[in-house]
Amino acid sequence: MQAKAKKIIFIAILLTGCIITSLISTNDKEKTLPVSSLPQSAQSAVISKAAQAKTVRVQVSGAVLEPGIYDVHASCRVEEAIAAAGGMTENADSERVNLVRKVRDGMQIRVPVKKAARTSRTQRKSAQATAGYSASSTKKVGSTRAGAEKNNSAVQIVRINSAGVSELQQLPGIGPALAQRIVDTRSRGRFASVEDLLRVPGIGKAKLAKLRDYVEVD
Structure with a gap:
């Protein structure tokens, strides 16, 4: 009778151990459950959370308040x-930007910048340059140095990060082709300083020295 009781107790212990092992195995499977085995809604939530956690670095320039x-x-x-x-600033041309x-x-x-704003600014600077040249041409030049100073005063400062092709051609030694190359180079990364003009094919140190007094970084 005693032997039979021991046998029953042994069987009970064995069954209990099997049940505990089965439960632990089930929990481990649930912890390692792959995303692909989750319901569609749960998969979307996991993927969306992972996407939100990832960031990218972009450069924003042009007609914005804080480039x-x-x-x-x-x-x-x-x-x-x-x-x-x-x-965007007030003169930004939002129609030319794919916001979505x-x-x-x-x-x-x-x-x-809006085309109307660019045109108005270019015309205004062109008129100022013409008026300055006309005024200086009516005066007698006392010396070569004095004449050079008057010519310099008639040239307007050009902002190399926002000026268009026609405006860039007002600079000494800048023709249509070189002006377009300045715009193309700027589109790949704005100029941080006047020295960055050396990135433009066709502008060397000698030409940069001639341009330095007529350009600025905006």
Whole structure:
């Protein structure tokens, strides 16, 4: 009778151990459950959370309040990146920017100025240059140095990060082709200083020295 009782107790202990082992195995499987085996809604939530945690670095320039480099969510749109830079200025041409385009790492987002504003500014500076030249031409030149100073005063300062091709051609020694190369180089990264003009094919140290007094970085 005693032997039978021991046998029953042994069987009970064995069954209990099997049940505990089975429960532990089930929990381990649940912990390591792959995303692909989750319901569709759960998969979307996991993927969305992972995407939000990732950021990319973009450069926002042009007609915005605070141009610069920003880290934004990888899933955000151009509109959100511009908002991070303080938003557009009053003369920004939003119609020429794809605001719903998704950003990517290393992307440069440039907001252009309205064509009417650019044209008005160019015409105003051109009129000022013409008026200055006409006024200086009516005066007698006392010496070569004095004449040079008067010519310099008639030339307007050009902002190399926002000037158009026609405006750049007002600079000494800059023709249509070289002006276009300045714009093309600027589109790949704005000029941080006047010395950055050396990045433009066709502009060397000698030409930069001639341009230095007539240009500025905006």
